[in-house]
Amino acid sequence: MQDISNTSIQSLIEYFEKLIPLNTDEKELVRLKFNPHLFLKKQFVLQHGNVCEYFNFVVRGCLRLYKVGEDGAFHVLQFATEDHWIIDIASFHKKSKSFFNIDALEDTVVLRINYDDLIDLYLKAPKFDRIFRVLLENHFMQQQERIGQLFSSTAEERYQSFLENYPHLQNRLSQVQIASYLGVTPEFLSRIRSRIAKGEK
Numbered sequence: 001m002q003d004i005s006n007t008s009i010q011s012l013i014e015y016f017e018k019l020i021p022l023n024t025d026e027k028e029l030v031r032l033k034f035n036p037h038l039f040l041k042k043q044f045v046l047q048h049g050n051v052c053e054y055f056n057f058v059v060r061g062c063l064r065l066y067k068v069g070e071d072g073a074f075h076v077l078q079f080a081t082e083d084h085w086i087i088d089i090a091s092f093h094k095k096s097k098s099f100f101n102i103d104a105l106e107d108t109v110v111l112r113i114n115y116d117d118l119i120d121l122y123l124k125a126p127k128f129d130r131i132f133r134v135l136l137e138n139h140f141m142q143q144q145e146r147i148g149q150l151f152s153s154t155a156e157e158r159y160q161s162f163l164e165n166y167p168h169l170q171n172r173l174s175q176v177q178i179a180s181y182l183g184v185t186p187e188f189l190s191r192i193r194s195r196i197a198k199g200e201k
Contacts, residue, residue: 008036008059012111015057015083019131026125033121034111039063045086045102045110052091052098054112058084061108062172066180067100076181077143079105079169085135105177155184156192 009031016022016030034057039045045063046052056063058080065078065086077100080086091098092115113121122129149158159182163170170178179189 008109008111009034011059011083012057016128016131019134020127022127026127029121029125029128033117034113037110037112039104039108039110041104041107043104045104046088046091046098046100048099048101049097051095052088052102053114055087055092055114055118056080056085056102056110056112058082058086059109059111061104061106061110062169063102063104063108063110064177065100065102074180075183076177077146079166079173079181081166081169081172085139089136089139105173150183155182155188156195158182159189159192159196 012034013022013027013030022030036059039061045054045056048068060082063080063086064076065080065088066074066076069075078086086102088098088100088102090096091100095115118132122132149161153161159178162178162182175186175189179186182189184192
């Protein structure tokens with residue numbers, strides 16, 4: 001993992017500095033507290049029933065957070081690609097068993113930090129307490145918007161929202177994966193795409 005470490009850490013430092021400039025000591029804390037990890041395609045980052053031990057920042061690749069229903073259907077809550085975070089927040093903070101799975105849809109490099117190191121980071125550099133509060137607030141707002149869409153939007157409106165929020169993913173994900181995120185069958189998604197294509201002509 002040493003060969004990707006420097007590049008990975010630098011990408012995270014640049015990400016943080018877009019939010020708040022970091023001094024030399026704070027950059028060094030990032031290098032000390034975050035560790036790179038490679039997940040191969042189809043490998044689990046988190047499995048249902050286990051505790052979510054890490055807050056993950058995606059450097060390269062794509063992860064998804066999902067739950068499997070009693071009927072075996074996948075219900076995707078989130079995709080995380082480059083410069084995005086993914087976590088089961090409740091499991092991470094409560095150290096409780098997760099109801100979700102996180103897996104890699106592509107070979108994926110992440111930078112991850114465990115709970116104790118994150119708290120220590122807050123104590124040694126309070127700036128990160130503010131940064132992560134903003135990150136979690138933004139994540140909470142996005143999830144509320146997504147839940148609202150599931151209740152009040154049509155499947156076609158949800159698909160248009162997906163294209164707006166994940167324009168880089170429509171060619172990286174399968175129709176089945178996108179359909180699971182939208183809460184529709186792949187066949188229904190195919191009909192939506194067909195209607196949109198005809199409307200553009």
